[in-house]
Structure formats: C-alpha cells, structure tokens
Amino acid sequence: MIAAKRFLAAAAGRIQAMAASADVSLTVAQVWRGLAAVALLGAGFGALQAGAVGALIGGTGFVAGAVAALRFNRHRRDRVIEGQLPGFLEAIARGLRSGLQLGPAAVEAASSAPAPLCHEVAPLAAELQRGIRSADVFERWASRRPHSGTGLAAAAIAFAATAGGARARAIDGVAATLRDRAALELEVRSLTSQARASAMMIAVLPVGFMLLSVGVGDDGTGFLFTAPLGLSILALGLGLDVLGGLWMHRILNSRS
Numbered sequence: 001m002i003a004a005k006r007f008l009a010a011a012a013g014r015i016q017a018m019a020a021s022a023d024v025s026l027t028v029a030q031v032w033r034g035l036a037a038v039a040l041l042g043a044g045f046g047a048l049q050a051g052a053v054g055a056l057i058g059g060t061g062f063v064a065g066a067v068a069a070l071r072f073n074r075h076r077r078d079r080v081i082e083g084q085l086p087g088f089l090e091a092i093a094r095g096l097r098s099g100l101q102l103g104p105a106a107v108e109a110a111s112s113a114p115a116p117l118c119h120e121v122a123p124l125a126a127e128l129q130r131g132i133r134s135a136d137v138f139e140r141w142a143s144r145r146p147h148s149g150t151g152l153a154a155a156a157i158a159f160a161a162t163a164g165g166a167r168a169r170a171i172d173g174v175a176a177t178l179r180d181r182a183a184l185e186l187e188v189r190s191l192t193s194q195a196r197a198s199a200m201m202i203a204v205l206p207v208g209f210m211l212l213s214v215g216v217g218d219d220g221t222g223f224l225f226t227a228p229l230g231l232s233i234l235a236l237g238l239g240l241d242v243l244g245g246l247w248m249h250r251i252l253n254s255r256s
Contacts (some may be wrong), residue, residue, distance in 0.1 A: 043058050142154035
C-alpha cells in the first residue's frame with residue numbers, strides 16, 4: 001500500500017512537472033481529476049463499442065493521449081520565458097543607468113516581470129535580497145540552464161557582475177541578441193508549420209480510420225477488439241503509430 005501511494009505521488013508529480021513545462025499550472029488534485037475525467041470519457045466510448053475490453057483500451061488510450069499532448073508541448077514554457085527575457089534584461093539595464101547596483105536593479109526588474117518569467121526570477125531576487133553576491137546568484141542560474149537563452153542571459157549578467165565598464169550597454173546587447181534569436185526561431189517554426197501539420201495528420205489518420213470502422217460496427221471491428229490476435233494487432237498498430245509520431249516530432253523539433 002505504501003509503495004502504491006509513493007508510485008501514485010511520483011506519477012502525479014511527474015505529470016505536474018510536464019504540465020508546468022507546457023505552461024499549464026495544475027495542483028495534485030487537478031491532475032487526478034483531469035486524468036479521471038479523460039479516463040472515464042475514453043472508457044465510456046470504448047464500452048459503447050466493445051464492452052469491457054473496449055472500455056479498458058479506450059480509457060488507457062485517452063489517458064496516454066493526454067499525457068502525450070503535455071509531452072509534445074514540454075518546451076512551451078521555456079519559449080515563453082525566453083520571449084520575456086529581453087524585457088527583463090532591459091529593465092536591469094535601465095536600473096543600472098539610474099544609478100542602482102546590479103543586485104538592486106535585478107530585484108527591481110524581477111518585481112515587475114510577467115508570468116511565467118516572474119516564477120523563474122523570484123528565487124534569484126530572494127537570494128539577492130538576502131545579500132548573496134550577484135555573480136554567484138547568476139552563475140548558479142546559468143549552470144541550471146546551460147543550453148538555452150536563459151542560460152545565455154544569466155551568464156551575461158554574471159559576467160557583468162564581475163566586470164567593469166559599460167554594464168548597461170553590454171546587457172542591452174544581450175537583450176538585442178535574444179530578440180533576434182527569438183525572431184529567427186519564430187520564423188523557423190512558421191516555415192516548418194506545414195511539415196508539422198502533415199506529421200500530425202499522418203499520426204492521427206490511422207486512429208481516425210479505426211474510429212470510423214468502429215462506428216460502422218463490421219465484423220473486422222469485432223475481431224479487432226475481442227479476439228486475442230485482433231487485440232495484439234491493435235496494440236502493435238497503436239504502438240507503431242505513437243513511435244512514428246514521436247519520431248516525426250523529434251525530427252521537426254530543433255530542441256533536444
């Protein structure tokens with residue numbers, strides 16, 4: 001019983017983390033209510049078509065689809081944050097020009113940052129207010145995000161904290177670089193939108209045809225959902241369809 005509770009808690013935490021990466025805020029209760037609603041919807045649909053076996057397949061399939069949707073959108077929050085970073089950096093630069101030191105300027109910029117960036121920079125502001133050295137705070141932030149625009153911004157601020165000279169101008173330069181980078185990424189996503197739509201259609205069409213055949217209710221549908229061989233073929237087909245969808249998503253997604 002204890003092991004089962006730990007497993008369920010870990011699963012809920014994992015789904016929460018996936019939802020947060022997709023810029024969706026969920027509590028543990030909302031995670032379970034959402035999964036239960038999706039499972040009941042799928043089970044009801046499957047039960048209408050193939051009884052208890054159909055209910056099991058439908059409930060499992062709908063839950064897997066919901067989790068896959070979160071997985072496919074796992075970088076959405078990072079993209080939103082990186083789009084908000086130039087404004088955050090420019091706010092720090094304005095603070096420096098007004099005579100503030102880097103730490104107070106960053107705290108002031110963090111206080112006006114929009115969501116979800118505010119949740120990312122709030123711990124940094126708290127550390128700075130406790131008197132931790134600015135360079136150490138931003139170096140740790142850069143180490144947590146080494147391969148992203150956030151890491152680049154953090155590394156630039158950490159360097160500005162230890163270097164002299166025109167800090168505000170340097171931070172403004174990084175903000176301009178991030179804006180250009182975001183514009184380029186948006187253009188790339190726009191140019192690949194047709195390929196993304198085609199990949200989605202290729203992955204969805206087999207499932208659509210299966211649902212249409214279920215609605216017709218022919219002998220093939222009964223074999224597919226009731227016979228052991230039919231169930232094996234169904235599981236294999238759905239598994240290959242999911243693998244194909246993941247493969248195409250991997251090819252089209254520039255992030256690792």
